[in-house]
Amino acid sequence: MSTLLLVVPSHWAEVWIPPLAELAPELNVRVYGRDEHDSRDIDYVLTFRPPHGVLKSLPNLKAVFSLGAGVDGILSDPEYPRRVPLIRFVDHTLSREMAQYCVLHVLMHYRMQRFFDHAQAEHKWRQALLPRRAQDTRVGILGLGEIGTLTAERLRDLHFAVAGWSRNRRSVSGVESFAGQKELSAFLARTDILICLLPLTPDTRDILNADLFARLPPGAFVINVARGGHLVEADLIQAIDSGHLSGATLDVFNTEPLPEDNPLWTHPKITVTPHIAAISEPRVAAQYVADGIARFERGQPLGNIVDPARGY
Amino acid sequence: MSTLLLVVPSHWAEVWIPPLAELAPELNVRVYGRDEHDSRDIDYVLTFRPPHGVLKSLPNLKAVFSLGAGVDGILSDPEYPRRVPLIRFVDHTLSREMAQYCVLHVLMHYRMQRFFDHAQAEHKWRQALLPRRAQDTRVGILGLGEIGTLTAERLRDLHFAVAGWSRNRRSVSGVESFAGQKELSAFLARTDILICLLPLTPDTRDILNADLFARLPPGAFVINVARGGHLVEADLIQAIDSGHLSGATLDVFNTEPLPEDNPLWTHPKITVTPHIAAISEPRVAAQYVADGIARFERGQPLGNIVDPARGY
Numbered sequence: 001m002s003t004l005l006l007v008v009p010s011h012w013a014e015v016w017i018p019p020l021a022e023l024a025p026e027l028n029v030r031v032y033g034r035d036e037h038d039s040r041d042i043d044y045v046l047t048f049r050p051p052h053g054v055l056k057s058l059p060n061l062k063a064v065f066s067l068g069a070g071v072d073g074i075l076s077d078p079e080y081p082r083r084v085p086l087i088r089f090v091d092h093t094l095s096r097e098m099a100q101y102c103v104l105h106v107l108m109h110y111r112m113q114r115f116f117d118h119a120q121a122e123h124k125w126r127q128a129l130l131p132r133r134a135q136d137t138r139v140g141i142l143g144l145g146e147i148g149t150l151t152a153e154r155l156r157d158l159h160f161a162v163a164g165w166s167r168n169r170r171s172v173s174g175v176e177s178f179a180g181q182k183e184l185s186a187f188l189a190r191t192d193i194l195i196c197l198l199p200l201t202p203d204t205r206d207i208l209n210a211d212l213f214a215r216l217p218p219g220a221f222v223i224n225v226a227r228g229g230h231l232v233e234a235d236l237i238q239a240i241d242s243g244h245l246s247g248a249t250l251d252v253f254n255t256e257p258l259p260e261d262n263p264l265w266t267h268p269k270i271t272v273t274p275h276i277a278a279i280s281e282p283r284v285a286a287q288y289v290a291d292g293i294a295r296f297e298r299g300q301p302l303g304n305i306v307d308p309a310r311g312y
Numbered sequence: 313m314s315t316l317l318l319v320v321p322s323h324w325a326e327v328w329i330p331p332l333a334e335l336a337p338e339l340n341v342r343v344y345g346r347d348e349h350d351s352r353d354i355d356y357v358l359t360f361r362p363p364h365g366v367l368k369s370l371p372n373l374k375a376v377f378s379l380g381a382g383v384d385g386i387l388s389d390p391e392y393p394r395r396v397p398l399i400r401f402v403d404h405t406l407s408r409e410m411a412q413y414c415v416l417h418v419l420m421h422y423r424m425q426r427f428f429d430h431a432q433a434e435h436k437w438r439q440a441l442l443p444r445r446a447q448d449t450r451v452g453i454l455g456l457g458e459i460g461t462l463t464a465e466r467l468r469d470l471h472f473a474v475a476g477w478s479r480n481r482r483s484v485s486g487v488e489s490f491a492g493q494k495e496l497s498a499f500l501a502r503t504d505i506l507i508c509l510l511p512l513t514p515d516t517r518d519i520l521n522a523d524l525f526a527r528l529p530p531g532a533f534v535i536n537v538a539r540g541g542h543l544v545e546a547d548l549i550q551a552i553d554s555g556h557l558s559g560a561t562l563d564v565f566n567t568e569p570l571p572e573d574n575p576l577w578t579h580p581k582i583t584v585t586p587h588i589a590a591i592s593e594p595r596v597a598a599q600y601v602a603d604g605i606a607r608f609e610r611g612q613p614l615g616n617i618v619d620p621a622r623g624y
């Protein structure tokens with residue numbers, strides 16, 4: 001019998017245990033910090049942001065399952081045992097939800113929904129023409145993986161002019177592809193609405209900073225739905241307050257939950273949502289872990305294995 | 313030389329005249345109520361909601377161009393000369409904008425954006441799971457013409473379960489089609505988010521009423537982006553306040569501009585926008601009129617001629 005250790009906050013563990021018991025009844029499930037266990041017995045770990053050193057302390061660990069598409073919370077552990085396979089949770093439903101979130105917030109901005117919200121609050125009938133046609137509105141997506149590609153396709157179908165930027169050139173029909181550091185400036189210069197969907201790695205940490213904002217055209221809008229660590233919050237506020245950027249929508253933050261006194265909450269040009277662009281459904285995540293362990297034990301290849309050097 | 317009479321508010325006329333002068337320089341353009349003209353000289357009219365009797369008073373009128381996809385404002389004139397061809401303005405850009413508006417407001421509702429807006433206003437980190445997956449969320453579109461079809465396709469691609477209702481059965485890939493009065497109840501019973509995109513005719517006036525709302529499942533949401541005349545506003549408020557409907561988004565109203573003291577402005581579960589789902593761009597509309605007149609004068613067939621008996 002294999003043992004899975006859940007290294008997650010205990011209120012999360014409560015949620016994952018029932019579907020795991022149903023879908024992998026042969027699995028022995030322990031919760032870190034709650035259940036006693038012998039570290040030598042642990043075969044697998046399911047985690048998102050484990051305390052540093054915990055994974056290293058498990059001598060017989062066979063694989064680590066990430067509870068999200070991003071694994072930065074795991075790789076940021078300096079003692080992460082890099083020879084243990086780390087599997088990213090690539091859930092097509094999560095990808096779709098993330099793309100939906102991006103479509104919603106691109107449209108809220110493009111269609112001036114906040115302007116109309118304010119008019120409604122004042123009971124004022126304030127008509128306004130859209131500032132430009134969708135085909136003249138350039139959306140730029142940082143990161144063209146599964147989620148970025150889906151997002152690009154949906155926005156393309158709504159007639160926006162869509163481009164993506166990624167490490168290597170990608171081919172997505174009707175979407176312009178920019179690749180590598182060399183083409184980042186050209187990508188930014190043609191981007192009216194920037195969406196960050198990058199993995200968080202040492203290369204991409206703080207990428208949304210004053211220097212990058214300055215390379216966007218005046219009036220550009222920023223959507224960060226990847227990780228709080230991509231964004232230098234003070235630089236964003238400054239770029240908006242100077243009038244260079246028109247606003248932002250943020251779903252992720254350097255500190256989560258976002259503290260009540262953080263100025264992002266009250267900025268009139270910033271929409272804050274509480275990291276809800278895509279939330280793993282317990283049953284789907286439990287299935288991914290159950291399937292992954294079964295494949296591993298039969299010696300079958302596993303998909304979505306992270307390259308720790310690359311960070312995703 | 314032909315003469316076109318603009319029967320529109322004078323501030324609209326200011327906007328249409330320059331592109332008309334550019335695109336149809338041979339056309340003599342007069343503005344009703346502002347420029348003197350002999351009624352016998354008028355060959356064509358461009359209008360949206362003409363004062364009753366004006367069109368009848370033009371003995372040599374050859375064609376009427378509508379300044380919108382809906383022609384109810386013209387056909388509601390009891391003295392409308394029904395033998396004069398009436399041409400609807402079918403602008404693909406307008407159709408796309410209307411579809412965008414519907415996608416935006418379906419997503420705002422489905423993704424609980426108002427809930428997160430309130431949480432932001434209180435600086436509260438309130439995470440919430442979506443109540444159900446998109447594929448289990450049933451969008452129903454009243455009216456499957458060009459705009460309804462585009463809207464259905466975009467929402468289908470975002471993985472909603474989409475159906476449409478129309479006079480005759482329509483074939484749109486991945487979209488369930490309901491047809492005629494006989495199938496209206498079945499359509500409503502399976503609809504969580506109802507979008508009205510119908511033409512306004514005597515058959516569809518007041519169609520969004522207490523009886524129809526009662527046939528929607530509890531918690532349903534209503535979006536009206538067609539005409540104010542489709543909706544019985546008091547019935548909507550009552551259906552929301554009773555808890556049966558979860559809310560609504562309205563872009564069109566019985567009286568426009570919506571009066572400042574109308575209760576719709578302040579209802580916490582209703583989003584009001586000022587008839588901006590799609591606004592004709594002067595240049596595009598001028599092109600449609602210039603092309604239409606040129607075709608008419610060469611004896612070529614015109615598209616989008618309204619059947620006055622049907623009303624669209």
